[in-house]
Amino acid sequence: MLELRNITKRFGDVLANDRVSIKVTPGTVHAIVGENGAGKSTAMRIAYGFYTADSGEIVIDGQVREVRTPHDAIALGVGMVHQHFMLVEPMTVAENIVLGAEPGSATTLDLRRAAAEIRRVSDEFKLAVNPNATIESLSVGQQQRVELLKALYRHAQLLILDEPTAVLTPQEVEEFFAILRRMREQGKTIVIITHKLSEVLAISDNVTVMRDGRVVGDLKTTETNAAELARLMVGREVLLRVEKPDAKPGAVLLGVRDLSIVGRDGSKRLDNLSFEVRAAEIVGIAGVEGNGQTELIEELAGLIPGSHVSGTITFEGRDITPSDARRRKELGIAHVPEDRHRRGLLLDFSLAENTILGVHYRKPAVSGVGSVLLDQKGIQRRTEQVIREFDVRPPNPALPARALSGGNQQKLIIGREF
CATH class of the missing domain: 3.40.50.300 (P-loop containing nucleotide triphosphate hydrolases)
Incomplete structure (x- = not known):
């Protein structure tokens, strides 16, 4: 056909x-x-x-x-x-x-x-x-x-x-x-x-x-x-299994205690959730969509108003519950959103412009502390580094994010955040 x-x-x-x-x-x-x-x-x-x-x-x-x-x-x-x-x-x-x-x-x-x-x-x-x-x-x-x-x-x-x-x-x-x-x-x-x-x-x-x-x-x-x-x-032989070494978790990095979140409609999205994440550890959260995973991740990133949240979140032993999204990012908490088109990228902006989202106020996006002028050479170097280290294709910082495949858009976001 x-x-x-x-x-x-x-x-x-x-x-x-x-x-x-x-x-x-x-x-x-x-x-x-x-x-x-x-x-x-x-x-x-x-x-x-x-x-x-x-x-x-x-x-x-x-x-x-x-x-x-x-x-x-x-x-x-x-x-x-x-x-x-x-x-x-x-x-x-x-x-x-x-x-x-x-x-x-x-x-x-x-x-x-x-x-x-x-x-x-x-x-x-x-x-x-x-x-x-x-x-x-x-x-x-x-x-x-x-x-x-x-x-x-x-x-x-x-x-x-x-x-x-x-x-x-x-x-x-x-x-x-x-x-x-x-x-x-x-x-x-x-x-x-x-x-x-x-x-x-x-x-x-x-x-x-x-x-x-x-x-x-x-x-x-x-x-x-x-x-x-x-x-x-x-283009080469591939090992179709994951060689997974034994985990060697370190000290507690992230602690969540009695976390509850109420939605805008008054319904409870999280109810007294508690868990810990240690250094060098991967923790998976499973469940059918709509059971609170989105709200949990957004709260860890600092995106939910404090009036909707109760409980305590600690990071490296420090209480970050009252901290906003920028402060949490500066402490080293990255956020890769579940919807990359709505929350992760500006699709009509270039790859270079997208790599500075969230860090546009500091080096390498600007020339110095307190500066409001973008450092185009610094942004270019940072974008080339992300493209190289995370294998973003096509490797062209001037392309709009919309021109990338879904997987390469995701690699761009991960490279920006980490």
């Missing part, structure tokens, strides 16, 4: 796609895998009309097509669910789904008819989504189903899914894969962009492997394995 022929795409000096050719067989699940920045999402965004290729052809249903915009792609039966959902949270499911394809006349919006069609499609694929629910009331897994419904409502025959399991719990992943299998059984064609090899082997029929903007392998899933895919992705 879909074929890309010799697609080439540059962003400035960066060659994102280098003569990429991919052929997707109708009625299959086709996985596209590769490391962060391999060009997977760029190639599929070109197929969806989000980007325009510098050269090459897009073939849909056996014919070369001009796909300049997502509207062109939708008209040809191609839909895409992006890694970061494009939903309006205060609006209902039905209102989100019909945006841009509103039923009724120019003066009257027929949401009742739309809701009926949404229920029909939802029932057909067993998506179990209430058209009248608001987006903000839904779990992440349910929001993803709304994105699927948006494409199916527009009669998409081919669905492109960009990192669809990145924000799902293991149970939600299983439910999601069951939905994809039902879609395939009913004749839909699915392209899944990912780097999770176990999921590729579990759900796909065919696999395309990309590395450094090029296709380096096309395989049938039944004829390959995780080791071969990993080797193709990185």
Whole structure:
């Protein structure tokens, strides 16, 4: 149904796609895998009309097509669910789904008819989504189903899914894969962009492997394995297990005692939580979304007003409960937010500008204490250091953060914070 022929795409000096050719067989699940920045999402965004290729052809249903915009792609039966959902949270499911394809006349919006069609499609694929629910009331897994419904409502025959399991719990992943299998059984064609090899082997029929903007392998899933895919992705043999030495924790670094947090609506988000984190120790916090993890992390970073918090937080033996976010950062507490687009980056700002967020008032961002003038050379050196040490690709400090893949955006944030 879909074929890309010799697609080439540059962003400035960066060659994102280098003569990429991919052929997707109708009625299959086709996985596209590769490391962060391999060009997977760029190639599929070109197929969806989000980007325009510098050269090459897009073939849909056996014919070369001009796909300049997502509207062109939708008209040809191609839909895409992006890694970061494009939903309006205060609006209902039905209102989100019909945006841009509103039923009724120019003066009257027929949401009742739309809701009926949404229920029909939802029932057909067993998506179990209430058209009248608001987006903000839904779990992440349910929001993803709304994105699927948006494409199916527009009669998409081919669905492109960009990192669809990145924000799902293991149970939600299983439910999601069951939905994809039902879609395939009913004749839909699915392209899944990912780097999770176990999921590729579990759900796909065919696999395309990309590395450094090029296709380096096309395989049938039944004829390959995780080791071969990993080797193709990185260009060398990969050890598919983690050598984990015994932990040697030191003194208590962070202490939380009887921490409670009340939300703006008066509901209790945390209730008398206590734990310790020692030096040289990794502590994991597990749980389904909405059970207080977000509030805990934001409070540790100093982002929740003190009037909503009770309990005590100590860091290196010092009570930091009353300290604000800047003071905690200066003490050495870094914060990598769960939503990098909303809380971690200014997407239209350059990589250099993003590397000084939160430290814009001190060296190397400014020339000296009390200075208000930015030190452009110091910022450039700092950005180059982050790019080099954390392998941010493409390595261009002038690029907007929006131009990076999701994984490289995350590396930029981690490099900035640490």
